[in-house]
Amino acid sequence: MSVTAAKGFTAAGIAAGIKENGNPDLALVVNNGPRRAAAGVFTANRVKAAPVLWSEQVLKSGQLAAVVLNSGGANACTGPKGFQDTHATAEKAAEVLGVGAGEVAVCSTGLIGVLLPMDKLLPGVGTAAAQLSEHGGEKAALAIKTTDTVHKTSVAGKDGWTVGGMAKGAGMLAPGLATMLVVLTTDADLDTETLDKALRAATKVTFDRVDSDGCMSTNDTVLLLASGASGVTPAYDDFAEAVRQVCDDLGQQLIRDAEGASKDIKVEVVNAATEDDAVEVGRSIARNNLLKCAVHGEDPNWGRVLSAIGTTKAAFEPDRLNVAINGVWVCKNGGVGEDRDKVDMRYREVHIVADLSAGDATATIWTNDLTADYVHENSAYSS
Amino acid sequence: MSVTAAKGFTAAGIAAGIKENGNPDLALVVNNGPRRAAAGVFTANRVKAAPVLWSEQVLKSGQLAAVVLNSGGANACTGPKGFQDTHATAEKAAEVLGVGAGEVAVCSTGLIGVLLPMDKLLPGVGTAAAQLSEHGGEKAALAIKTTDTVHKTSVAGKDGWTVGGMAKGAGMLAPGLATMLVVLTTDADLDTETLDKALRAATKVTFDRVDSDGCMSTNDTVLLLASGASGVTPAYDDFAEAVRQVCDDLGQQLIRDAEGASKDIKVEVVNAATEDDAVEVGRSIARNNLLKCAVHGEDPNWGRVLSAIGTTKAAFEPDRLNVAINGVWVCKNGGVGEDRDKVDMRYREVHIVADLSAGDATATIWTNDLTADYVHENSAYSS
Numbered sequence: 001m002s003v004t005a006a007k008g009f010t011a012a013g014i015a016a017g018i019k020e021n022g023n024p025d026l027a028l029v030v031n032n033g034p035r036r037a038a039a040g041v042f043t044a045n046r047v048k049a050a051p052v053l054w055s056e057q058v059l060k061s062g063q064l065a066a067v068v069l070n071s072g073g074a075n076a077c078t079g080p081k082g083f084q085d086t087h088a089t090a091e092k093a094a095e096v097l098g099v100g101a102g103e104v105a106v107c108s109t110g111l112i113g114v115l116l117p118m119d120k121l122l123p124g125v126g127t128a129a130a131q132l133s134e135h136g137g138e139k140a141a142l143a144i145k146t147t148d149t150v151h152k153t154s155v156a157g158k159d160g161w162t163v164g165g166m167a168k169g170a171g172m173l174a175p176g177l178a179t180m181l182v183v184l185t186t187d188a189d190l191d192t193e194t195l196d197k198a199l200r201a202a203t204k205v206t207f208d209r210v211d212s213d214g215c216m217s218t219n220d221t222v223l224l225l226a227s228g229a230s231g232v233t234p235a236y237d238d239f240a241e242a243v244r245q246v247c248d249d250l251g252q253q254l255i256r257d258a259e260g261a262s263k264d265i266k267v268e269v270v271n272a273a274t275e276d277d278a279v280e281v282g283r284s285i286a287r288n289n290l291l292k293c294a295v296h297g298e299d300p301n302w303g304r305v306l307s308a309i310g311t312t313k314a315a316f317e318p319d320r321l322n323v324a325i326n327g328v329w330v331c332k333n334g335g336v337g338e339d340r341d342k343v344d345m346r347y348r349e350v351h352i353v354a355d356l357s358a359g360d361a362t363a364t365i366w367t368n369d370l371t372a373d374y375v376h377e378n379s380a381y382s383s
Numbered sequence: 384m385s386v387t388a389a390k391g392f393t394a395a396g397i398a399a400g401i402k403e404n405g406n407p408d409l410a411l412v413v414n415n416g417p418r419r420a421a422a423g424v425f426t427a428n429r430v431k432a433a434p435v436l437w438s439e440q441v442l443k444s445g446q447l448a449a450v451v452l453n454s455g456g457a458n459a460c461t462g463p464k465g466f467q468d469t470h471a472t473a474e475k476a477a478e479v480l481g482v483g484a485g486e487v488a489v490c491s492t493g494l495i496g497v498l499l500p501m502d503k504l505l506p507g508v509g510t511a512a513a514q515l516s517e518h519g520g521e522k523a524a525l526a527i528k529t530t531d532t533v534h535k536t537s538v539a540g541k542d543g544w545t546v547g548g549m550a551k552g553a554g555m556l557a558p559g560l561a562t563m564l565v566v567l568t569t570d571a572d573l574d575t576e577t578l579d580k581a582l583r584a585a586t587k588v589t590f591d592r593v594d595s596d597g598c599m600s601t602n603d604t605v606l607l608l609a610s611g612a613s614g615v616t617p618a619y620d621d622f623a624e625a626v627r628q629v630c631d632d633l634g635q636q637l638i639r640d641a642e643g644a645s646k647d648i649k650v651e652v653v654n655a656a657t658e659d660d661a662v663e664v665g666r667s668i669a670r671n672n673l674l675k676c677a678v679h680g681e682d683p684n685w686g687r688v689l690s691a692i693g694t695t696k697a698a699f700e701p702d703r704l705n706v707a708i709n710g711v712w713v714c715k716n717g718g719v720g721e722d723r724d725k726v727d728m729r730y731r732e733v734h735i736v737a738d739l740s741a742g743d744a745t746a747t748i749w750t751n752d753l754t755a756d757y758v759h760e761n762s763a764y765s766s
Contacts, residue, residue: 044694045690045693045694046692046693046694046695046699046701047692047693047701047704047717048693074686076686076689077685077686077714077718077719078719079702079717079719082718111686112686112689112690113685113714113718114719115719216690218686218690218693289753289761290761293757293758293760293761293762294761294762296758296762297761297763299762299763302460302496303457303459303495303496304495306430306459306495306601307428307495307601309429309430310428310429310430310599310601311428311429311599312429318430318431319462321430331460331496333462334430334460334462335460335462335465336460336461336496336497336498370672370758371758372755372758372759374672374676375676375679375754375755375758376755377676378677378680379676379677379679379680379682380680
């Protein structure tokens, strides 16, 4: 159902010829109103792609009429010409849609450091506009894939209003590919401030806690557009929960499609002094290459979990740390716990619980194992 | 020449039976004076192995008579019993050497979370003491190997005094194995304060800048013992430079022996606003899995370098960043520079220069590529 599940939106996905292999590579999402409220969150990387710089700027108005997305090139580290190309893309979409360029966000994904083939992209915007449809959500989701093996969509909502979305990303595993693009749409009748609040609350506990390889993209973008076409203004909590659900679902789909991964690892930190501590510890565990290799080898190597916890500034005493792997408390009080041979790691999902014994805050970070396939995919990509 | 290159030291290395495969696993280094001044630096990991806790404590006196080192077990995350075992090891060495246990440092390396076989280790200390020799440095260096393919030793000095040392570690790549142990000895006649100052200055720019996989060990230890047996008190700068040379040489040997690595990567950050900025940026580049995969694939993927720089807090403007790989400025002013096809990456050493255009500070971090062999070695180790 994707971005056209909510009323008031049309979308299209086409092959514009940006990708040399002829696969779909250009998507267009249009908000037909009556409202055009929008919010967005962007990569924290200080090296930002041209479309991120552009979209951050246009979102300052709190209004978006359309989003143009392309795969086949990230338009990052492309200098003034790259920014001109993004601007031209927005102008072209504005022209064919009859809106202002300042109401058009642009997202790009693919290799860094390469200019986009504008002679293909610009005509493609016109072609996509001609194919806009209330059933175009799936095609749009297909057109933003890079190394994704499947396209990702999700829908939630109730009582006459809907939140839908699409995502591209192979598990946050490839910022070199401008990892993650997400467009969410809703027909709920809400203003920019409400959208912004709900979107930031949702991404903080979903996409921000999906951390496959610790690398941060130059292009990450999550947009939320509201058409108001349902005529319903939901209670904030209901709406925020629906946005969180869609983000969570899409985030899980990213993890499951992570490049080269054979395991999805849920790192749950419990009894932390603060939520920030829990996130810091979870991230440190999730980024530990040695642990990620051990999980790949189905080795319940809790020593590597403790070693990762020990590098953080979180509140804890080493001799009060406990670690469970798939339900077996292999580390108790900082030392040997239950028999590690009891741990069954044959299945794709692996659940690590780190108990800091320092409070009652908790956080969950999702990551993947580190595999030879990850190395192969990422050593061969651009050549 | 190792730890017995300097006068006043004897050493031994034996197979005590701690390793099941019968390889050497116990080393003893003894300072026969006349001085027994010593200094040490230890892992910053807050989860510290029992021998680290012990050795930090005994070093507060600024005096060491001996160091006992074992491979075959890290004695980390082993609780009160693990600490008792370290204490018993120091007591045993003190007894056979006729010194105080408070003058004996202990270092352990191997798997985390496993108690040492004290029924083999303690008799081994006696056996090693009986074999102490002025020519025992090589055997001691052999006995501390874990996944090391070669033993590592180095010597420097002049004008009648010497600094020698030995190291174990497979490129900082395996904190699960309690990565790096280093013992340095000198016959220079110097006090504890001078040793401490020279050692900290040296490790800060050598071992602290060797960062193969971003993981921090529970057992890292670097000790420097001075016998004063040469009767010479060198100028501080000469001595500090000799210590730096030996540390640098041993650090390079660690990188060249890194588990699974096919490339040694020199990350040189130039024109940073401060040395701290240069180190932060260098470390961020050195820890980027995607870049490390690209180097493995001999792909001059400068976009991944910029992406890594962008995650730091260092002072820079994205459009003033320049990157050279093996001498070719593939990125200029934040965008495409010289032809990437000019970059020759066939050889083991790869040199990345990141120019921040923000000042005149510089720092160099050494790392390795990320390979399928790294994954294989670290997913299979403990099983």
